[in-house]
Amino acid sequence: MAAKVKKRLPKEAPKKGLSKKEMLDLARAVVGEASVEVVEFLYKKKDISEFEISKKLKIEVNYARSTLYKLFNFNLVSYIRRKDKVKGWYISYWTLNPKGFVELKAKLFTDKLGQLKERLSKEETNPNGFFMCQAACVRLDFDQATDNGFRCPECGGLLQPQDNSKTIANLRVRIKELEASPGKV
Numbered sequence: 001m002a003a004k005v006k007k008r009l010p011k012e013a014p015k016k017g018l019s020k021k022e023m024l025d026l027a028r029a030v031v032g033e034a035s036v037e038v039v040e041f042l043y044k045k046k047d048i049s050e051f052e053i054s055k056k057l058k059i060e061v062n063y064a065r066s067t068l069y070k071l072f073n074f075n076l077v078s079y080i081r082r083k084d085k086v087k088g089w090y091i092s093y094w095t096l097n098p099k100g101f102v103e104l105k106a107k108l109f110t111d112k113l114g115q116l117k118e119r120l121s122k123e124e125t126n127p128n129g130f131f132m133c134q135a136a137c138v139r140l141d142f143d144q145a146t147d148n149g150f151r152c153p154e155c156g157g158l159l160q161p162q163d164n165s166k167t168i169a170n171l172r173v174r175i176k177e178l179e180a181s182p183g184k185v
């Protein structure tokens with residue numbers, strides 16, 4: 001019996017790919033609005049030259065290239081360079097890296113969660129340790145309040161100790177929500 005040829009899967013298939021919209025949102029968040037049309041154009045294409053990108057999107061080739069390298073810095077695209085036989089110069093051909101999008105999203109999630117947890121821990125270890133101006137100009141910790149003689153550095157009003165239990169409860173809810181839906185980063 002002849003051996004069945006196994007269908008080859010792409011080496012770097014993402015565990016769970018992102019939707020096109022999620023990819024566009026991520027590109028917008030880390031590289032900026034200019035990268036959105038580039039990602040949209042490259043979506044589900046392979047090895048597209050920067051000249052083609054520039055031509056189709058009606059943008060300068062240098063501008064396309066700088067946007068592509070920004071995406072590359074976040075591992076959202078890959079490229080190969082080939083020498084153009086006729087013109088003799090090198091041209092880069094670009095492809096989206098869906099796995100990079102998945103990894104970036106996971107990283108943003110971890111960072112955000114870490115920040116919230118750090119804030120929560122700071123609040124929890126300082127119950128009633130924050131001081132607030134009654135006109136709500138500032139919120140200072142004990143050391144900062146002492147340095148200012150318990151006066152608001154903005155308006156001179158007296159600083160009052162603040163019950164931070166609401167802040168703590170709020171942070172706990174936000175952490176829970178984020179953990180429940182990591183997709184909402």
Ligand SMILES: [Zn+2]
Pocket residue numbers: 133134135136137138152153154155156157
């Ligand atoms: Zn004030």
